[in-house]
Amino acid sequence: MTTGATDSGTTGRTTLSTTELRVLDQDDWDIWYDTLLLSFGGVAESAEERELWRGLIPCERALGAWDGTELVGTAGAYGFRLTVPGGASVPTAGVTTVGVRSTHRRRGVLTSLMRRQLDDLRELGEPLAALTASEPDIYGRFGYGVATFGLHAEIDTARIRLSVPADADEVRLRYDDPLAGLEVCEAVYARTVPGRPGLLARQTGWERLGVLEAAAERDGASRLQCVLAERDGEVTGYARFRVRPEWTDSGHNGQVQLQDLTALDPASEAALWRFLFGIDLTSTLKVRGRPLDDAWQHLVSDIRRCQLRVRDSLYVRPVDVGGALEARTYQAPVDVVLDVEDAFCPWNSGRWRLSGDAKGAVCARTTDPADLALSVRELGAAYLGGVSLASLGAAGRVRELREGALSEAAVGFGSPVAPWLPHGF
Numbered sequence: 001m002t003t004g005a006t007d008s009g010t011t012g013r014t015t016l017s018t019t020e021l022r023v024l025d026q027d028d029w030d031i032w033y034d035t036l037l038l039s040f041g042g043v044a045e046s047a048e049e050r051e052l053w054r055g056l057i058p059c060e061r062a063l064g065a066w067d068g069t070e071l072v073g074t075a076g077a078y079g080f081r082l083t084v085p086g087g088a089s090v091p092t093a094g095v096t097t098v099g100v101r102s103t104h105r106r107r108g109v110l111t112s113l114m115r116r117q118l119d120d121l122r123e124l125g126e127p128l129a130a131l132t133a134s135e136p137d138i139y140g141r142f143g144y145g146v147a148t149f150g151l152h153a154e155i156d157t158a159r160i161r162l163s164v165p166a167d168a169d170e171v172r173l174r175y176d177d178p179l180a181g182l183e184v185c186e187a188v189y190a191r192t193v194p195g196r197p198g199l200l201a202r203q204t205g206w207e208r209l210g211v212l213e214a215a216a217e218r219d220g221a222s223r224l225q226c227v228l229a230e231r232d233g234e235v236t237g238y239a240r241f242r243v244r245p246e247w248t249d250s251g252h253n254g255q256v257q258l259q260d261l262t263a264l265d266p267a268s269e270a271a272l273w274r275f276l277f278g279i280d281l282t283s284t285l286k287v288r289g290r291p292l293d294d295a296w297q298h299l300v301s302d303i304r305r306c307q308l309r310v311r312d313s314l315y316v317r318p319v320d321v322g323g324a325l326e327a328r329t330y331q332a333p334v335d336v337v338l339d340v341e342d343a344f345c346p347w348n349s350g351r352w353r354l355s356g357d358a359k360g361a362v363c364a365r366t367t368d369p370a371d372l373a374l375s376v377r378e379l380g381a382a383y384l385g386g387v388s389l390a391s392l393g394a395a396g397r398v399r400e401l402r403e404g405a406l407s408e409a410a411v412g413f414g415s416p417v418a419p420w421l422p423h424g425f
């Protein structure tokens with residue numbers, strides 16, 4: 001494939017006309033990976049991380065953009081399964097490793113990679129693509145809408161009291177080595193996956209990559225530490241975190257930095273939070289990328305001192321609108337005709353009748369008049385139930401063409417738990 005025509009002129013931009021896109025050849029892996037690292041600033045990763053990346057993104061799911069003999073752009077896709085409302089685990093391309101050499105930026109290389117990747121995914125029959133963006137402004141033009149958010153907080157644990165349920169005392173906590181204990185933590189995580197839209201059934205190796213990246217000492221903080229929660233001899237949760245000690249003239253002022261926390265029941269969850277709140281010589285707990293409805297918010301005595309912030313997390317793109325809408329269930333019965341606009345993947349454009357409820361859904365082409373008009377980006381944003389179609393309507397991003405259709409669809413598309421992705425990829 002070659003990208004479009006040349007255009008310099010007043011914009012000062014040139015569209016590269018010589019780029020060729022190829023599925024990655026095994027022999028080109030190292031240069032492909034180096035090109036990717038370079039586009040992210042050129043910081044080298046360990047040999048073990050490099051090997052893990054190689055195993056996680058098979059060559060047939062990786063693309064390279066070549067300018068003559070020079071590799072100038074990269075893009076890959078994990079083969080994830082994503083939990084959607086209703087609990088189904090849907091094949092999803094986890095778009096990743098996107099990078100373009102700075103010498104070739106803003107000439108359409110990314111656009112050509114996205115074009116080819118979405119065509120390939122359609123052919124493969126994966127109904128959804130998803131990604132975490134280095135910058136929020138990049139992917140909307142390709143039909144990705146932000147579907148989950150992460151909650152950040154900086155909790156003043158010196159002043160805030162935590163009330164936990166009585167059975168939290170039945171939970172035993174013990175330290176474990178973060179790498180040696182990976183398998184047991186991953187088994188706990190896997191049990192939570194069907195219960196929350198946005199969670200990924202991860203490929204083997206993924207969990208190690210995440211912990212390896214986090215394991216080293218950093219910015220004056222300790223190495224990663226891991227504490228397991230156990231009830232009746234069974235591991236029911238874990239927390240991974242670092243501690244950054246700090247001493248001032250008036251005493252200690254250390255910080256706990258939470259990496260991740262997963263629990264199978266409220267008592268284990270509360271016991272882990274209580275532990276993190278109470279680590280000696282610390283007075284702040286910093287959490288990042290937690291679910292918007294994270295339980296600890298209901299246990300604290302003073303939510304105002306938690307300095308809550310929200311950040312975009314998972315971007316979702318229906319590759320096949322009909323397949324994607326049929327893959328999830330709906331909180332309340334819906335029967336709506338959606339007029340979908342999809343300039344980048346025109347096979348999705350047009351009217352679709354969606355009829356669904358808590359048991360299942362059918363979504364098919366129709367010539368009936370539309371009830372709602374929206375772009376595929378808004379559909380991606382609303383897909384996991386975390387962004388209300390009604391709020392997109394209030395912003396003018398969804399147009400109601402039949403009175404009552406917007407609130408009907410908004411309720412149906414909702415989710416009782418906030419969709420959440422615990423990590424980037």
Ligand SMILES: CC(=O)SCCNC(=O)CCNC(=O)[C@H](O)C(C)(C)COP(=O)(O)OP(=O)(O)OC[C@H]1O[C@@H](n2cnc3c(N)ncnc32)[C@H](O)[C@@H]1OP(=O)(O)O
Pocket residue numbers: 039040095096097098099100101104105106107108109110111112131132133134135137138141
């Ligand atoms: C899922 C992931 O892997 S996220 C990681 C993305 N990669 C990075 O952030 C690494 C550093 N950045 C890069 O490698 C490159 O700048 C990329 C990949 C972001 C963009 O590649 P390019 O080849 O320059 O993009 P391309 O020329 O196709 O631009 C397409 C459009 O996106 C816009 N665009 C590209 N990058 C950005 C950006 N960072 N912010 C805002 N707009 C952008 C362009 O202006 C252009 O807009 P237009 O269609 O209105 O003219």
